[in-house]
Amino acid sequence: MNWAEAGFELFGVHVLWTDLVGNIAALATVLLAIRKSIWTWPVQLTGSVLLLIASISAHITGNALKQVMFGVLAVYGWWKWARGTQGGQELAVRPATGRERLGLVAAMIAGTAVVGVLFYLFKLSWAANTPGIEGYALVAADAYIFVGSAVATWAQGRALVDFWIIWVAVDLVGVPLAFSSGLVVSGAVYGIFFVLVLIGFANWLKEYRSRALLVPKEAV
Template sequence: MSWTEAGFDVVGQHVLWTDLVGNVGALTTVWLAIRKTIWTWPVQFASSALLFVASISAHITGNALKQALFGALAVYGWIRWSRGTRGGAALPIRSATSRERTLVVAVMALGTVAVALLFTYLNSRGLNISWAPWPDAYIFVGSAVATWAQGRALVDFWVIWVAVDVIGVPLAFSSGLVVSGAVYGVFLVMVAFGFRDWLRQSHQLRAVTA
């Protein structure tokens, strides 16, 4: 057995070490995001790499593609936040503008349709990208949009994560990734705290700059 398939059994379920460690890293990423530290991004990159391996081992290609995208977006966020912290000035937390919110909704809707159709087509060609193309596409696109919004320090990214987790929890459990499903549930709680803290910081910043 290779290290990519190594794991242990819990209540009749085989848990991959890559899935476990990767999800611990994902939880750490959320905690770091609440604190708005630049370490959010390298930790997210590392956890995405591990979860990519776990998804490949579980034959969930769609989720693997999502983790690859997360890794790329982690680099984007790392660069953007690094520029924002030069000279000690942090990237300011703010709410999305009406235009940005319209863009988010449009991208999530159209992106989900486009990716779901792509997954369905690839499945028909025997590539087995996803056994649940529509929810997988929704999670794929929603996660990408949320990470993009986080990179821009938008408070709204927490709300997008809630919308993703509502679908992500049952899909992860039904895919056999028990740890991922449990972590999605914990995410919901952490997201609530993160949204509260970022919203408060954005209000404080607005009061100072007004």
């Protein structure tokens, strides 16, 4: 067994260290994002690399591609937040404009349709071999989670308060999908993410409103 497959047995299941530490890093990423820490991005990048290794080891191509996407977006977000905190200034968060929100929704809809077709045709989704309508629905849900995660991370990089709402929309599908598929641990992790996302949204929105009251004429 090589280092990428190293792990331990838990209730008769082999748990990869890369998978465990990668998911811990993913949870840490959300906690750091709530605090607007620049460490959000290097931790996310590290988690993405570990989960990429775990996915390749488990031969889960679709999830491996998702981790590559998260890694690229982590570099983008790191760069954007570094620029936004130059000179020691605090990262300024803001709601998306009407045009930006329209773009986010359009990206979610169009992206889910395109990625769903690709996932099904190239068997990149874990549900691609499920027959009938159920298979189509599961692949669509998988594509929705994939695209929603990408859109949310991009919006996070731009310090948009709305990115938390996108994560809520993703988790509303991800939590029941995981439990209905028998992935209890994944469902529990999604549930933890859901609670943290609600806390993050409340914190960012409160901060934006406080700043808007202090500087009412500030351009956002």
